[in-house]
Amino acid sequence: MAEEKGTGGQETSEKMIKVDVVKFIQGLNKGQLISLGIMLATAIFLLGSVVLYLSQEKMVPLFREPLDAKTFIEIKDILQNRKVPFETERNNKILVPETQADDLRVEFEALDMTSKGKDGYTYLDQTNPLQAGETMMVIQRLRAKEANLARYLQQNPGIKNAYVSITPAKDSPFADEQQPAKASVMLELNKANRMSKSSVEGIQQYIANAIEGAKAEHVVITDQYHNLLSSSTPEDEDAALSQINLQIKNEMERKFIRKILNVVEPILGPGKAVAQVSLDVNFNKKKTVQKVYGGPDNEGEPLAQSTETKEELTNQNATGNPAGAGANVAQGSIPNNANGSSTTKRTATTNYLIDEKQTTVVEAPFEITRISVALNLDYREVENGEIASGFFSQLMGSSDAYEIQTEALSEEELTRIESLVKAAVGFVPKRDYFSINNFEFKPIISKRAAAQLRSGQLIERLKQWTPWIMQVVVFFAFILIATRMFKRFVVPILEQAQLEEPVTAPALPSGTPKTVAELESELDSELNDMVSPVEVTKAEIVRKRVLEFIKEEPDTACSLVRTWIMEEE
Template identity: 30%
Template sequence: MGKLSEVFAKIKDKVKSMSVGQKIAFVLIFSIILGFIIFYTSYSRANKYGVLFSNLSAEDGNLIKQALEDKNVDMKIEGNTIYVPKEQVDSLRLELAGSLTGGSTGYELLDESSSFGMTDEQFNLQKLRATQGELERTIKSFSQIKNARVHITPGQESVFAKEATPAKAAVYLELKPGTKLTNDNVKSIIALVSGSVGNLPKENIEVIDDKLNLLSKGLVDDEDSSQLIGSLDKQQETKKAFDKNLEEAAMEMLSLAFGKNNVNVTVNSKLDFDAKEKTVISYDPNKVEASSQIIRENTTSGGSAPAQSPLDGNMNNTTPDGNGGTTSSSENITTNYKVGETKETVISAPGKVENITAAVIVNGQLDEATKEEVKKLMAGVIGYN
């Protein structure tokens, strides 16, 4: 430290002994040397790093950053680009490439880019990319999905409805190891994509997995038929449950008389599963006067008139006055009656019993009286009148 102080003291004395011109030259030379040292240091430091990955999404950038920190690797981050020492670029890139998830860019794509100066076609393309990215993010949030890609072909609009073409979409799914998608899962993904894109019918969406299996095959086309089949299956299950309840009730009653293992009962019912609505309108025969209107007219005219009997018209009388003229009067009576009306709407719930048949097998010989008792018992159980 003392030697360094002596050196600075000698330099200081030397500078003091210089002329003004020498001092200026010394300062210039010193500034150039110092600037060169700073430039060289900065250049060497900048040249030390190489690009590991660029254009990373926030998700991928965080994964790579965490991996480098775990390995204690010196790194530099500028925007969405990560730098590491040049000699480590190749090895780290090979090692960490598998960690990238291909993060999707969503609506922030529209926030980052200004629409000023864009054509309509360019803006629609940006919007399409943003929609694809948002769908990919949503699909990747499902527990079975490791990665997803969505490709949308927009529909062509036209002022003529017949010439407009609907949009199409393809969804690629990479599943997590050991997971599997059910048909309902695939239908949910199809509904998600269809609802997020205008004029995109469900039948125009194809879903494939990383093993090239077409997961959406027949799902949309068979949706209506499957609903019908499901409804028929439910009706059959209802009928079977109804028959079984009657069989068990009959078996319980007959087993008391003949023993549990000596009786077998089979019931077959016919149920009407059609929902019916009936409207009945009835009228009250007793009429009620709602309104009445009476119009009377009196007309007087001069001159002679032929004699006319008051009975010539039902509602018109004409009589001569004392001056040789005539006086005419008429009366019009209108009466409105209100008829009472009752409107009743009856809705029949599906499942009405139309017919029931039952067969009973009893182990042993039965006389006619016992057979009649069994018939009466079965009629009571199944509700036969």
């Protein structure tokens, strides 16, 4: 029962709403109906435009490479016959809905209706080696490699087109006449797209490895405006090494700065600290060879390895042999002189065993010899609880509506921050230098420069508010144009419709309107019944009665006046 009552109540309310709507429409005149129709048509048109805009599919290129004229026309005819929505761009490119792009691409590739020459090896397939010769085959190989490299580069979404030119290496039996292979690359980038340094270096490495005899420094990359994207590398090895060392030093300094800010900013807030780090780095490699000899044995004596003993015996006689030829003649046995002497000499050589230890130490490629840190801290912001005065002070100041005051950090806070930063960078007291300062980040400039700075800030804020201001201006302009169009086109229609309506006078209280003669007779009788003509004239009585009648029955009075005018005409 409750459900039936609820359903019946809903049906009754719906019927009442329908009746009210029908009565409202029936109560409108012709001009009001026209105005209502125009407004409904405008609303439906705007709603349909929004729905159509939101329901449009994203258009993507059917093929990234431009099509030749014949293939372009054939694909257009096929899409038109199938009633597939498409758009065309310059360089013979066709855009199709994203949901149908994959299926169409596969189908056209199966029909061999794709961009010609996107595969570099087609140059080799179309060349007969027997007719072309060795020189032409070398040129065709270069063209094939250039086309394949350009095709690879076009896979990057930020690159619209790419052109690669290769200069082959020059071989010579003389070393000073040899030249390495080189390559030039021109990238046609999409609008508002910038290649990162890592992307450019990656392209250099890829192209250098794809070309025989080329290095990354021999690959030059530019954009369509001939801006150099690749960094030139010095040919001198020492200069190149110095440049690499400088890059390593700068990267290390940036890492130290990030470490310092990661420690300080959570305490003071973003933008409240400025850090600079300077490193002294030694990039000289060192190789140290150290020899350590073994010590004595347990008794404190050196260890003996071997001992060599040598003994010599020498005899000396008192009388010598006779001089002359007789010395060479054999003599009889002569006994030794009892007065002769003999000498014995002994020599001992001992070889000791000595331990030898050799150590080779190779130090790191670079060594930090000194760290210099400069840290500047801004004052702390404190709210005083008072509302900021003035609209512009709130607009140009902080995001909240309270006034902000600044105060310096205490010595204890500075000491704690200093200890944290030193621990983060690995500070060595006798080697490194550290400086910390606390002052308000407020530029010391002249009044003129301060005024220019404020004007610049105002301009920046106006730039931020410009989109909103433009929307408001467009809205009021639309309202103004709509009002003028309404007055110019709709108001005349309403006035014409009002004039075309039949003029009917409402019935008088007596039921039938009175004639002029009857009204004049009534006025004469009233004049006779009232005071003497000397005090009140007929015109005054008529004026009084007319004013009273108009106040009591304004609609009836208007109808009477209209009826009198029509009778006179």
